[in-house]
Amino acid sequence: xxxxxxxxxxxxxxxxxxxxxxxxxxxxxxxxxxxxxxxxxxxxxxxxxxxxxxxxxxxxxxxxxxxxxxxxxxxxxxxxxxxxxxxxxxxxxxxxxxxxxxxxxxxxxxxxxxxxxxxxxxxxxxxxxxxxxxxxxxxxxxxxxxxxxxxxxxxxxxxxxxxxxxxxxxxxxxxxxxxxxxxxxxxxxxxxxxxxxxxxxxxxxxxxxxxxxxxxxxxxxxxxxxxxxxxxxxxxxxxxxxxxxxxxxxxxxxxxxxxxxxxxxxxxxxxxxxxxxxxxxxxxxxxxxxxxxxxxxxxxxxxxxxxxxxxxxxxxxxx
Ligand code: CUA
Numbered sequence: 052x053x054x055x056x057x058x059x060x061x062x063x064x065x066x067x068x069x070x071x072x073x074x075x076x077x078x079x080x081x082x083x084x085x086x087x088x089x090x091x092x093x094x095x096x097x098x099x100x101x102x103x104x105x106x107x108x109x110x111x112x113x114x115x116x117x118x119x120x121x122x123x124x125x126x127x128x129x130x131x132x133x134x135x136x137x138x139x140x141x142x143x144x145x146x147x148x149x150x151x152x153x154x155x156x157x158x159x160x161x162x163x164x165x166x167x168x169x170x171x172x173x174x175x176x177x178x179x180x181x182x183x184x185x186x187x188x189x190x191x192x193x194x195x196x197x198x199x200x201x202x203x204x205x206x207x208x209x210x211x212x213x214x215x216x217x218x219x220x221x222x223x224x225x226x227x228x229x230x231x232x233x234x235x236x237x238x239x240x241x242x243x244x245x246x247x248x249x250x251x252x253x254x255x256x257x258x259x260x261x262x263x264x265x266x267x268x269x270x271x272x273x274x275x276x277x278x279x280x281x282x283x284x285x286x287x288x289x290x291x292x293x294x295x296x297x298x299x300x301x302x303x304x305x306x307x308x309x310x311x312x313x314x315x316x317x318x319x320x321x322x323x324x325x326x327x328x329x330x331x332x333x334x335x336x337x338x339x340x341x342x343x344x345x346x347x348x349x350x351x352x353x354x355x356x357x358x359x360x361x362x363x364x365x366x367x368x369x370x
């Protein structure tokens with residue numbers, strides 16, 4: 052009895068989450084809604100076919116069981132049934148056409164990026180770069196952010212998604228804001244979202260990309276448009292922003308070296324003179340060394356200065 056109560060208590064939070072983790076998250080963007088609609092439509096056929104097959108299976112097992120027949124005696128031999136043969140040919144063809152038609156009907160609203168919102172608001176363009184093992188976002192005014200993408204509510208956001216030539220394939224995926232899009236070195240793909248509701252939407256790199264793939268989380272923080280615009284224009288006037296430096300440390304360095312530089316899959320670097328020597332730091336971050344990838348190849352001077360400024364003020368303590 053006590054065990055049952057414990058089990059119920061352990062399961063309650065999952066049940067309260069609405070779907071116990073089995074159904075897709077609630078869509079918050081028109082493209083995500085269409086993906087969910089497609090999932091529901093296809094699921095109707097999947098469930099119906101599953102029930103039909105299982106019911107027939109059990110019925111036949113029961114109905115044609117051996118009963119009092121001799122063990123090695125054959126049952127009645129049945130040949131041909133034009134009606135049944137027609138049915139099992141026509142029904143799948145019709146189902147496949149229905150599913151195909153529905154998908155092609157929904158597809159443009161998933162793939163095509165709207166140029167403006169219903170209220171005429173111009174869309175925002177952001178460059179998303181996937182790298183081992185962080186996400187970098189570049190805004191039209193040159194502002195840069197790592198891992199958390201800030202975006203305005205009620206405005207279509209077009210994402211131009213790519214990876215540096217020397218990197219590997221990643222996959223951008225914020226389930227509530229749309230489907231996965233492959234991030235391929237040297238190739239630019241696009242996706243988009245538009246959501247009315249401010250909040251934080253979590254996602255994850257969805258392509259196994261190396262040792263720290265599981266730490267390659269992504270999130271989108273949707274702010275009311277005015278608040279977003281204030282944040283974005285504020286980024287312009289902060290060339291060596293310690294805030295950006297902290298994001299770079301957490302996103303590009305700490306996933307392997309530890310948040311306090313205590314080491315992880317990569318060596319301990321707390322107390323290393325490289326961290327406070329701007330030239331040595333820039334050299335290793337831009338070019339990598341040994342096993343360490345060139346996490347900061349292609350970074351702007353401002354981005355490098357931001358990391359240098361952050362580490363000067365917050366040298367990792369090692370614990
Ligand atoms: Cu990047 Cu998995």
